[in-house]
Amino acid sequence: MDGLQQITEFKSSPELVEKLYQYSILKTYQAGSIIVNDNAHIRSIPIVTKGTMKVMRTEEDGREILLYYIKAGESCIMSFLGGLHNETSKVKAEVEEYAEILFLPIDKVSLFIKEYPQWLDYIFRLYHKRFEELLEIVNAISFKKVDERLLNLLKKKSELTLSKTIQITHEQLANELGTARVVVSRLLKQLEEEGMVQLGRNKIFLV
DSSP: OOSGGGSGGGTTOHHHHHHHHHHOEEEEEOTTOEEEOTTOBOOEEEEEEEEEEEEEEEOTTSOEEEEEEEETTOBOHHHHHHHHTTOBOSSEEEEEEEEEEEEEEHHHHHHHHHHOHHHHHHHHHHHHHHHHHHHHHHHHHHHSOHHHHHHHHHHHHHHHHTOSEEEOOHHHHHHHHTSOHHHHHHHHHHHHHTTSEEEETTEEEEO
8 A cells, every 4th residue: 555545535635644644653563563452551543554463352361362454554443442532452453464554643533533524434434344354253253163264364364465375373373263272283284184275384375
């Protein structure tokens, strides 16, 4: 994505784009970097301009599960809601691959809602998309087998990175699926025997 100008809602408001760049701070991160942690105070909203982030939910016993991905041109709706209501973060946001992120201070988020209808349209679109993705997660956990969820996750990662080779450990996959590593290792071996994947050291190739 070539900057914020390519975001659908912003195309009709160059002034909004200019203000976003003016008031935001641009930072770059390598894969694995934590952008927002559980229970952290939210002082700014991340808008991804390049790369991908993943948003995870962590339980008290340390187990995690992947909620959704944030791609270029998108933001974290959980950060919007938490920041606007002065609440701490309920999720953890981690960089999936090298990312460039704009951080907009919370006070400007509120100001833009009043001044730019395009900004509110942007927030509502993100909210709608995340709500649908969370419904998919609930549906998958309730009605789909772990092997099907695993294969779908690998395909989604492949689409995000535009690569058939996925650099990831069995432990990381288990965390994102909210299951045990031994379960993921067994299912991956099964998928390999079925000719759907090829396994390497900390990487998986989709056939």
